[in-house]
Amino acid sequence: MIPLANKKDLKPEDFPSDIEGLRMTRQRREVLAVILRDRDHPTANDVFRRAQDRMPTISLATVYNCLEALVSHNIVRQVNLDRESSRYCPNLSDHCHFQDESSGKIHDVVFKEGVKLEDILELPKGTEISHLDISLKGNFGNK
Amino acid sequence: MIPLANKKDLKPEDFPSDIEGLRMTRQRREVLAVILRDRDHPTANDVFRRAQDRMPTISLATVYNCLEALVSHNIVRQVNLDRESSRYCPNLSDHCHFQDESSGKIHDVVFKEGVKLEDILELPKGTEISHLDISLKGNFGNK
DNA sequence: TTTCGAATTAGAATAATTCCAAATTCCGGC
DNA sequence: GCCGGAATTTGGAATTATTCTAATTCGAAA
Structure with a gap:
């Protein structure tokens, strides 16, 4: 896969x-x-x-x-x-990106087990998603 | 607000x-x-x-x-x-964007009641999110 | 009304990406 | 191995969105 x-x-x-x-x-x-x-x-x-x-x-x-x-x-x-x-x-699995604001570095972040889009968003019934992009910016707590 | x-x-x-x-x-x-x-x-x-x-x-x-x-x-x-x-x-409330691939038009999409990021993503404890961007591309079913 | 910092402006500059046309490489068939 | 057409690579020019610059104008406060 x-x-x-x-x-x-x-x-x-x-x-x-x-x-x-x-x-x-x-x-x-x-x-x-x-x-x-x-x-x-x-x-x-x-x-x-x-x-x-x-x-x-x-x-x-x-x-x-x-x-x-x-x-x-x-x-x-x-x-x-x-x-x-x-x-x-090169990571093709479902994941999103977190940019650490202090270093500028980008880290992969994965979804929790079993999370589905339809559970999260109010989408009209029958909507077909072909691409999903989630990106975050922020800081790690331990700093 | x-x-x-x-x-x-x-x-x-x-x-x-x-x-x-x-x-x-x-x-x-x-x-x-x-x-x-x-x-x-x-x-x-x-x-x-x-x-x-x-x-x-x-x-x-x-x-x-x-x-x-x-x-x-x-x-x-x-x-x-x-x-x-x-x-x-001009919509400042938490929402994300859905681009309809057939028209190119962009629609606002809101989160379901009570959805929190920490419930969805595997984030290191203490991570502070300053920006979140979610965008989707796809088609509405009724077409 | 004068003053002074902030905002506006036109045009030049920048940066990422795409386009283009020519040169090169690749691959299947002889 | 050699040939021809197709795909790929290449350098440079072109494009596009956005930012920068320096000069001018504006507007609120004194």
Whole structure:
């Protein structure tokens, strides 16, 4: 179900040649590897700089192309907080994002067991949800 | 608590000279009046075009300035969906946003009675939430 | 009425992202 | 292995929303 979620140390060249119907090119492997390795919700530009370590000729446009391909094939998730640049996240399970205001860092937060949207929101009957985005900002108590 | 939420038909010139500690200039009144009148979550540019009807000399920069002043004084709320331009909303009560994928229109959705965040999310004890954003995308069933 | 800080303005600047057209790579069939 | 068409990559230009800047205007208080 989340085939790649735990493959933190898989080398790019070991990825299968096709993931979720997406042909894995050299660049796409590299971009994906960066996102799986450093799970700190990097921006496109972060990914670009990191990918350059192993692939100095990769271009920013390609990073954007790869990210869009990976996102549209549900291999990685795009995270938007306010008007900041998009960030990318290899965690595909249902979760939301908490931004610590003192560090700016983003943490994944999961739902409590058994929570369903219909229990929380007044939605017209029959409403179909295709995307859900929850983001929080605040501070951890122990500070 | 939500002093302006229902003042749909208040004329700009009738606004008090100070709202939530913000001095109400001619331009700020006009911008606020537009947001209170048309509750369709306009973008800054929408607000600009509408404000020009009654105030042809207002500038886009001013609209941005006014919006930022109104938002930071908690008089209107800024709504960000994905990477689209920010939208503005006079509804200050706790609610979230549902974007109908077929029309693009945005609807307010409220929480069910008594729902609390701590009941829904696995948050480290003591976490303080300063901002919460929930947005949904999908379709109404009856279509 | 004068004054002074705040607000407004037009236009330039910025930043993230997308677009474009050319060059390269990939892959199946010969 | 070689060829052709399709997909991908690339650098740079273009776009878009928003912010910045510096000059001007406004407006409340003295």
